[in-house]
Amino acid sequence: MEITNVCPYCGKEMHEGALPAYKYALRWCPSDERGGIEEEKSVRLSGMPVIESVYAPAHYCESCRVVIVPVPEIETFSDKAGKWLDKTLGSLGDRIDRAAERREEEKAAREREEKWNKDPWEV
Numbered sequence: 001m002e003i004t005n006v007c008p009y010c011g012k013e014m015h016e017g018a019l020p021a022y023k024y025a026l027r028w029c030p031s032d033e034r035g036g037i038e039e040e041k042s043v044r045l046s047g048m049p050v051i052e053s054v055y056a057p058a059h060y061c062e063s064c065r066v067v068i069v070p071v072p073e074i075e076t077f078s079d080k081a082g083k084w085l086d087k088t089l090g091s092l093g094d095r096i097d098r099a100a101e102r103r104e105e106e107k108a109a110r111e112r113e114e115k116w117n118k119d120p121w122e123v
């Protein structure tokens, strides 16, 4: 679903803005059965403020008094590390496969050569 600046509740135009993150990345956390929140299952809404503050773009409807925050595609550090690892290990795997193939070819070539070098009359 495309997120527009039309309020899904009243159909009025929403104000564009953002939720600033000053110290930590903004997260949405699901509620747990005990009335608390499950921080481990949180959804990131902004990047991590490291040096500059970051923010999560959001829409605000004045008449409904509601803020809508689209969940951005944020690559976490572990996502990036995972991708890098996949790429690195993947190419390493290719290289190992190719090296094994080459050894097989060399072995076959050597065997052919040995056969040629043998005296054909000597059985």
Ligand SMILES: [Zn+2]
Binding pocket: 007, 008, 009, 010, 011, 012, 061, 062, 063, 064, 065
């Ligand atoms: Zn509204």
